[in-house]
Amino acid sequence: MIIQSVQLVNFRSHDEFLLKCNKKTSLLIGENGSGKTSVLEAIYEALRGKSFKASDGEILKRGADFYRVELNFCDGRKTVVVFDGKKKQFLVEDKKVARLPKRNRYPVVLFLPDDLHLVATSPTKRRSYFDRVLTEFDESYSDSLLKYEKSLKQRNDLLKKYNNQGGDGKISRSDFFSWNILLSKYGLEIRQKRIKYLEQLNLVFSEVYHSIVDNFYFLSFVLKFDRS
Structure with missing residues (x-):
C-alpha cells in the first residue's frame, strides 16, 4: 500500500474527511449516498490528475468556494489538489503546477x-x-x-x-x-x-x-x- 492517508475538504458531500489507510487493505463501509465513491474519486484524481466521472465544478461542494484533496504516501511524499472555483492546481514536490506531471501519475485500474x-x-x-x-x-x-x-x-x-x-x-x-x-x-x-x-x-x-x-x-x- 503506497497511500498512508487521504484528506478531503469540500469534496462533493464531504465538508471534511480523513482516511488513514492500513498497510495491507482498507475498507470503506457506509450507507448508500454517504460518499464512499467520492473518496475513491479523490484518490483517483490525486493519482491520475483528473476525476473519472465529473468536472471540477460538479465535484465542488454546493455553497463552497474551493475543494482540497491531500494524499500522503508512506515514503513521506504527498500530492495536494486545490480547486478555487475557477482553476485547479497541484502541489507536488513543493511546486505548484496546473497539471499533474507524468512522473507523478500512478497507473490505476478502476473497477466500478x-x-x-x-x-x-x-x-x-x-x-x-x-x-x-x-x-x-x-x-x-x-x-x-x-x-x-x-x-x-x-x-x-x-x-x-x-x-x-x-x-x-x-x-x-x-x-x-x-x-x-x-x-x-x-x-x-x-x-x-x-x-x-x-x-x-x-x-x-x-x-x-x-x-x-x-x-x-x-x-x-x-x-x-x-x-x-
Whole structure:
C-alpha cells in the first residue's frame, strides 16, 4: 500500500474527511449516498490528475468556494489538489503546477459496479474496458489507439464527402490510400499489444480463479477477430 492517508475538504458531500489507510487493505463501509465513491474519486484524481466521472465544478461542494484533496504516501511524499472555483492546481514536490506531471501519475485500474456487466455487455464496451486498462500501463498503446481513432475519423469524414459529392469528382478512391495505410499500421500495433496483454493475463488468471473456486476448470481470455 503506497497511500498512508487521504484528506478531503469540500469534496462533493464531504465538508471534511480523513482516511488513514492500513498497510495491507482498507475498507470503506457506509450507507448508500454517504460518499464512499467520492473518496475513491479523490484518490483517483490525486493519482491520475483528473476525476473519472465529473468536472471540477460538479465535484465542488454546493455553497463552497474551493475543494482540497491531500494524499500522503508512506515514503513521506504527498500530492495536494486545490480547486478555487475557477482553476485547479497541484502541489507536488513543493511546486505548484496546473497539471499533474507524468512522473507523478500512478497507473490505476478502476473497477466500478457497472463493470460487472462486462461479461454480458457488447464487444465494444469490453474492448473499451481493456483499452482503459492497457493505457494505464503502456503509453505506446495509448498513442497507437489515439492515432488509430484519429485516422479512422479522418477516413470516415472523407468517405462521407466522397458519397455526397456531385459530379465534380474532386475526391477519388485513391485519396483513401494513405488513411488505409495508417489504419493498417496502428491497427496492427493495437492488435499485437492486446494479444500480448491477454497472454500475460492468462498466466495468472486460472491460478487466481482456482484460489477462489475449488474445481478443475481451466479458464482463459481469448481475443477473437472478425474476418468477415
